[in-house]
Amino acid sequence: MDLKGVLEVLEQLAPLSLAESWDNVGLLVEPSRPRPIKTILLTNDLTAAVMDEAVGMKCDLIVSYHPPLFRPFKRLLQKDWKQRLAVRAIENGIGIFSPHTSWDSVEGGVNDWLVGGMGRGKVSVLSQAVSSGAQKHRVEFSCMDDGEVNSLLEQLRHTEGSETFQCTRINSESGGQQVNLTCGSSALTGAVQILLSHPHASKSLNITQVQQPPLLGCGQGRLSVLEEPVSVSTAVQKMKTHLGLPHLRLALGDQQTLDSMVKTVAVCAGSGASVIQGVTADLYITGEMSHHEVLDAVSKGTSVILSEHSNSERGFLGVFRERLSARLDHTVSIVISQTDRDPLQVV
CATH class of the missing domain: 3.30.70.120 (Alpha-Beta Plaits)
Structure with missing residues (x-):
């Protein structure tokens, strides 16, 4: 399949129109010489290690959840690591595509996957997406x-x-x-x-x-009213299993204990404070929040689970791999990066 065909499938799975206005999504690097797309590498972040991996496997397209090219460049020099990545992609004829907040917003995307780790519940969108049609x-x-x-x-x-x-x-x-x-x-x-x-x-x-019509099921953040309430301690264990992590950070809400029951959960993958802050819920789950944002939540009796930024997103790559492979009729090799990881670790 050619690049145009793959891009059409990516757009069908998560329309770029769902991305936030500040975001930089879509095809970021386009090779000058068209070639069949035989291998796609999925990664949460495009780092030098991931680029080495892509070049080594003769990858044709990198799908990087976070856009490696975000701010405008006036030149492409070797002294800046992101500029080096762009140059290497061009030299090796590798395309780069980023979906970022379109994956967050789409129904069944990153945020639905994240809240699903808490079990079944009635899920609603926190910041509703609307049609992107002409005003x-x-x-x-x-x-x-x-x-x-x-x-x-x-x-x-x-x-x-x-x-x-x-x-x-x-x-x-x-x-x-x-x-x-x-x-x-x-x-x-x-x-x-x-x-x-x-x-x-x-x-x-x-x-x-x-007013533009709402796109039901799409938007930033999710709120789940759980069918079966769980304790804070159980919620932590559920998210450790779901995210595949040995450790999480927990802030207990005012007057709450590990045995306190959680009925409502607000989630937003990545740095989610701007979306979940102010939402009434027993528990917030996101990648990162500032010290004062955590204090604000705790003061309202809301407990907070933090996983580090990309750890709240990376697990969705496996889900997306299956969807993309099925849409491409399993004609393209789709590989999840083995070197991609959150830069922070507990030591």
């Missing part, structure tokens, strides 16, 4: 009769972006007509200019922004 506006105005409406609509049809117009007309009790016009952002200014120049339409003109 639309509803323009409402009144006219005296059909003649005025037809004249205005004819003028509006000649404005830029008029192909986005959707129009309904309602006869009013006074004999006039109420017009509801939906248009894209590109057509809004021209439409308003025409309507403001009309004596009747300008007096009744009302403009509202159409």
Whole structure:
């Protein structure tokens, strides 16, 4: 399969439109010489060790959960480790793709996998994703009769972006007509200019922004109301098993003990304080939080489990490998990096 075909499958599994606006997702390095994609390496972070691994196996595409290229470069030099990675990828004809927060947001993605470690429960999204379609506006105005409406609509049809117009007309009790016009952002200014120049339409003109529909099941963070509440101690053991870690960091909430029961759990993979902070839950689970963010949670009686940043995400690579392999009809070798690991360890 060629690179374009693989990218289409990656987009189907987790649309890049779900990524946060600040993120840098998608194809980050594109080889100049097209070649069949035979081997894909999955990693949480693209480090020098992982790049050595990719080059050694003659990898064609690296899918790195975290984007190794985030801030703009003005030059590519050997003194910066991320720039060195980009140069090595280019020299070896290896593509680099990053999904990052699109994997976090998508239904069945990283955050659903993370909260699943606590067992079955009623799961909801903490920060709801909405459709990424073009922004639309509803323009409402009144006219005296059909003649005025037809004249205005004819003028509006000649404005830029008029192909986005959707129009309904309602006869009013006074004999006039109420017009509801939906248009894209590109057509809004021209439409308003025409309507403001009309004596009747300008007096009744009302403009509202159409809210984008929510994408059910998608968004940042998850809250689970567990079917079977567990103790804090059991929750810790469950997450150790789920994440494959011998150690976790725990902060007990005010007046809580290891035997206190956990019914509600809020999770956000990575550095999740901005998403879970303020959520009412018995337990927060994320990769990292600052000292003061932990204190804030504890003061409310909420216990906190921290795994270190990438340890809260890495286990999803195995889940994604199976999904990607199935979508590619098992025609591509998909390998999970053996050198990728969180830079922090307990010593």
